[in-house]
Amino acid sequence: MRRELSIGPRPYIIFPASIRKVKDVGFALLQLNRIIERYDLDVYVLGPIIEQNYADVLLPQLDRVRYVGTVSHNRLLALLKNSVCLINTSISEGMSNAILEAQINRVLPVVRANDGNRHLVQHQQTGLLFDTAEQF
């Protein structure tokens, strides 16, 4: 599966997000690229393109963060289980399945402090919360 999805051998961070404004994938792009460089790991964005106009602007900016595209739920879970941590930068969330799945699989969620995410993650107890890109 890793070969099929071009997932490299290095440790990686998983970033499940459909490509649309509310997911704000570009929120901490600068910081993510620094992390990739400094810790010698990869960041994979997984999810379908929902807003094409937004994708046209965002995807060329990803730099070293790699957009994998849509993967099946089973594949997402398999990738999640072996990841270093999970990232969520959404402006707003209801009840994120991805964060719940990370917690169930004992993967650290590093998530933006919106109302929905605050219900799932207690900072430094059940994950990490950030408000700004700098905090990230």
Added chain:
Amino acid sequence: MISTGHFLGLELIYSFRFEELKTSLEKINAELKQSKTRNPVYVELMVHPGLIQQASSQVQDEFHTCSNRQVEFEMLASNQMKELLKQFRLVSWHQLSYPKPFEEKRLLLHSLMKRGTGNYTSCLRLRDILVEMGYKVYLRNIQEHSSQIKINEVGDIEEFCRQFVINLAIGINIYRSGIQLKDSFYHKERICYQTPYYLIIAGTDANIYLKMADLREPMLEAMRLSQGLIALNESLAQEVRQEIGENSSTSIELIPQSDNEYQPNAT
């Protein structure tokens, strides 16, 4: 046996009194509004319109020669009557949404089912739970490519529910699903097969769409016409409560999903 909640018109045959009929219908309407029920109330209106029979006519009984039948005929066709009926929907017997003679619980799950999205995952999980509970579940993807497709979809949902005798619908997302379900089952300009529905508050609907001026009113109406709303956390419930008002008859069931006992391996 099917019967309506009210029956009017029996006594109008010999003396059609428009004002009396109007008062009776408006009283039923007022009671319905006061009760805040979302279920429709059906009224059977007995009418006896006719033209006065000529002396040469074969049937010469009291009914056929009653001159009031022509008065009633003219009154039923009058503009006054047309104005009055604008407040109501005309339905025929076969369109009444009464409990169906099926023991099977048939449920429509209506959601945006684009692979890889949270809604898709939630929808499949919910389906598995409902199937385990004994429901026969039909999944229906939300079409949202163009307004024309949306309009067709609205008709299709109603036709689908009628054809498969769906007892209940659940929509994920007040904006994406709720408005379509509302328009399908409670359309203002046509008679609908009314399937009761619940809505699950998804996130962007409460946090973003409900605050947009052009979407707010149809979303509020979708909520008002629903049997109830389901929130997965308190902040979503709170967002919606603020918009619909504390005195709303729309109930919000809070079903929290998070596990506060979770401790990750490493922080």
